[in-house]
Amino acid sequence: MAIKLIVGLGNPGKDYQSHRHNVGFWFCDTLANLYSATFKKEAKFFGDVAQVTIAGASVRLLKPTTFMNRSGQSIQALAKFYQLEADEILVVHDELDLEVGTAKLKAEGGHGGHNGLRDTIKALGTKSFYRLRLGIGHPGNKLQVADYVLHAPNKIELENIQNAMIDALQIMEEVVKGNIDQAMKHLHTK
Template sequence: MAIKLIVGLGNPGKDYQAHRHNVGFWFCDALAYSYTGTFKKESKFFGEVAQVNIAGVNVWLLKPNTYMNGSGQSIQSIAKFYQIDANEILIAHDELDIDPGTARIKFSGGHGGHNGLRDTIKALGSNDFYRLRVGIGHPGDKSQVADFVLHTPNKSEIEAIQNTLADSLNVIKQVVKGDVESAMKTLHTT
């Protein structure tokens, strides 16, 4: 099964672009740059959309403008319009339970307290989509999470996250073509 839609979760606007919560946007921006795609605002999809060709597959890139907690509306609208099934979607998002410098690919599962995933599962009526979980680390105390994700990582964390995004870009062709097992094997051992 090929991936037809790659979504980066984040919050729109300059005030948020450097925050940990926006690593999904960072990944989509890197993909657009690598595959010469240009994002355009699409009001009917409640976000910015680009189309790229990865390994011979036409793939939509989406950065929702609905803010994290409303991500599902944007994802559901483009998926419905282009008749893309949940299992043809890859969602890149920040992951508290993984340290900076590490990314994991996962299929299906819960939302783990991530509001963007929670809203997406609700809007799609399914949790059977792929996730690129980009590690941002955990502040150590649950009460500090909201503040933590809405701040810029420190210099060493940014470097680690950027290296992880580069590693993730290196396996995206395999993921898009449906060879997720080998992509996971490569990514999870770097």
């Protein structure tokens, strides 16, 4: 199935923009810049929306302006309005369980404790949407996770995350076309 919506998960506002939890926003901003698109506030979608053409297909980019734990509200509103199926959606998010600078595609799955994914699953009523997981590493202690994701990565971590995003950008045409297996093979093979 072709991808028609790419959602970056994050928290809105300047206080959060540099945090690890906002790598989904960073990715969507990079895509918008790459394709010369501009985000516009869309109150009915509870988010900022841009439209790009990737591999000849029209794709919407969404950055929810709800906080992370209410991301599903924004995704559901846009998906319902444009009659999108869950398998036409790619959600880009930070991933504690991946080493910093690793990018992985996933066809479906649980939320793994990620509140943005938890709310998206609840709002869409399914786990069957695609995910682009951008590794931010784990602080080593589960009690430190909330503080960790709500702080900026150091310079080396940031460079590694940016390199992972560059790797992921290289496969976006395949992803949008629906060639997920091929995209996974390219992204996951070093």
